[in-house]
Amino acid sequence: MDRLTENRIVLVTRRTRFEELIAKFNTSSQAKFYIEHLGADFAEYEDEHVLYQQQREACIASLARLGKVSEIERSFLPNYVFRPDDIVVVMGQDGTVANTLKYLLGQPCLGVNPDPSRWDGVLLPFAVADLQEVLPLVFAGNASLKQITFAKATLNTGETLLAVNDFFIGPASHTSARYQISQHGRCERQSSSGVIVSTGLGSTGWLKSILTGALGITRAVQPESGGSAAWNPLPWDHPELVFSVREPFPSRSSEAGLLFGQVSAAAPVILVSEMAGQGVIFSDGIEKDFLPFNNGTQATITVMPNAGTLVVR
Numbered sequence: 307m308d309r310l311t312e313n314r315i316v317l318v319t320r321r322t323r324f325e326e327l328i329a330k331f332n333t334s335s336q337a338k339f340y341i342e343h344l345g346a347d348f349a350e351y352e353d354e355h356v357l358y359q360q361q362r363e364a365c366i367a368s369l370a371r372l373g374k375v376s377e378i379e380r381s382f383l384p385n386y387v388f389r390p391d392d393i394v395v396v397m398g399q400d401g402t403v404a405n406t407l408k409y410l411l412g413q414p415c416l417g418v419n420p421d422p423s424r425w426d427g428v429l430l431p432f433a434v435a436d437l438q439e440v441l442p443l444v445f446a447g448n449a450s451l452k453q454i455t456f457a458k459a460t461l462n463t464g465e466t467l468l469a470v471n472d473f474f475i476g477p478a479s480h481t482s483a484r485y486q487i488s489q490h491g492r493c494e495r496q497s498s499s500g501v502i503v504s505t506g507l508g509s510t511g512w513l514k515s516i517l518t519g520a521l522g523i524t525r526a527v528q529p530e531s532g533g534s535a536a537w538n539p540l541p542w543d544h545p546e547l548v549f550s551v552r553e554p555f556p557s558r559s560s561e562a563g564l565l566f567g568q569v570s571a572a573a574p575v576i577l578v579s580e581m582a583g584q585g586v587i588f589s590d591g592i593e594k595d596f597l598p599f600n601n602g603t604q605a606t607i608t609v610m611p612n613a614g615t616l617v618v619r
Contacts, residue, residue, distance in 0.1 A: 311373040311445045314389060318396045318406045319362055320380045324355035361420035361434055365397055368437045383409050393444055403429040404470040404590050407454060407614040414444050414451060416617040431619045444617060453543045454614030455505050459587050462604040467597050469589035470614065471508030473607065475577055475599060476500020477584050484580040487564055490573060497560040499553040503569060503607050506544030514539060516550050546570045547609050574608040
C-alpha cells in the first residue's frame with residue numbers, strides 16, 4: 307500500500323463513560339443497576355459508547371490508508387514520547403484536544419468530533435469523513451493552522467506545569483486559599499477561594515463562567531451600572547493571559563484590590579503560598595495532575611505564545 311506520509315500519525319482517544327463505569331463496577335450489569343438506581347437511562351451510555359467505537363474504527367481505517375497509525379488512550383499522554391514529525395489526530399471531546407496540546411511541541415493537532423449531536427466541538431472542527439481531504443494538506447504544509455497561546459507555572463522548587471485553557475491556584479478542598487500575590491511591583495496578602503489564570507483558548511470556559519457571574523451580581527446589586535455588559539472571549543493566540551481572583555475576602559489581614567488583570571511575558575503574576583497544606587496548582591481541570599503549592603512555595607505564572615498548533619477549517 308502506498309502511503310502519503312512516512313511520518314507517524316498518532317491517534318489520541320479517550321474512554322467513554324460506559325468504559326469508565328465498567329472499570330468502576332467490573333460488569334455491565336452492575337453498572338446498569340447503579341445508573342438506573344439513580345433514575346438515569348443506561349441505554350444512553352451504551353449508545354454513546356457504540357457510536358464512539360464505530361467512529362474510532364472508521365477513523366483508524368481512514369488514517370491507515372494515509373500512513374502508519376499509532377493509537378494512544380489519553381490517560382497515557384504524560385508518559386508518551388511524541389516525535390517532532392508526528393501528526394496528531396484527537397477524537398474528542400474538546401477537553402481531550404486541550405489535554406493533548408499540552409504534551410506537544412508544535413506538532414499539528416487535528417480534532418475530530420465523533421458525535422456532533424452531543425458535543426459542541428469548538429476544538430473539533432472535523433468529522434471522520436474529512437480526514438482523507440484535510441490530512442494530505444497537513445502533510446504538504448498547506449493546511450489552515452491556528453497558533454495557541456499556553457500558560458506556564460514555574461515554582462521556586464524548579465517544577466513547571468503548562469496550561470492550554472487555565473490554571474487553578476488554591477486549596478484542594480473547600481477551604482480558603484491564603485497567599486501573597488504580586489504584579490507590577492504591587493503586592494497583597496489575600497484570602498480567597500483561589501485564583502484562575504486563563505489563556506485565550508480558555509476564555510470561553512471557566513473564565514467566562516466567573517466573569518458572567520460577576521457581571522450578573524454587579525447588575526443585581528448595582529442596577530444603575532447597567533445590564534448590557536458581557537464578557538467577550540479572547541483570540542486563541544492572544545499574547546496575554548487573564549487572571550481573576552475568586553471570592554476574595556477582605557479582612558484585617560487580607561486585602562482585595564489586586565483581583566483581575568492581564569498577564570504578559572513582561573508582566574508575570576507571582577504568588578507565594580501561605581497555606582500549611584492542601585495547596586495545589588492544576589491545569590485544564592485535571593485535578594490529579596497537580597503541583598503542590600504549600601507554605602513558602604512561589605509560583606510565577608507567565609505566557610508561552612505560539613506553543614500549540616491546531617489544524618482548523
